[in-house]
């Protein structure tokens with residue numbers, strides 16, 4: 001391979017990799033859609049169809065200040081976490097597939113809601129879930 005052809009191929013590969021990195025970082029910055037739903041009998045109902053494209057969904061129950069992070073696990077069960085920082089009650093933000101972060105003082109939680117970085121010391125509140133007729137029921141009591 002002559003020098004000119006080598007440089008041309010190398011630059012093409014570099015541009016493709018750079019473009020992929022930019023697109024990847026932009027998509028991780030994108031705001032996740034929030035599914036708004038009513039609360040009835042201290043329960044929230046979420047259609048399983050919401051998880052056709054993704055294994056994570058933000059849920060905003062009517063009348064609640066904090067969102068719930070609802071994740072579909074590999075075994076088909078669902079984990080529902082209250083996204084309220086246990087340090088000083090700030091709303092948490094999803095950190096990709098790696099859990100949640102607090103923008104106020106920097107606490108971090110893994111996707112199971114366990115504290116991985118303080119100042120928070122307590123894990124996130126986890127709500128029990130069950131599936132009934134293609135609906136995920138989150139029990140808020």
Ligand code: FES
Nearest residue numbers: 085087088102105
């Ligand atoms: S409120 Fe979240 S770290 Fe302080």
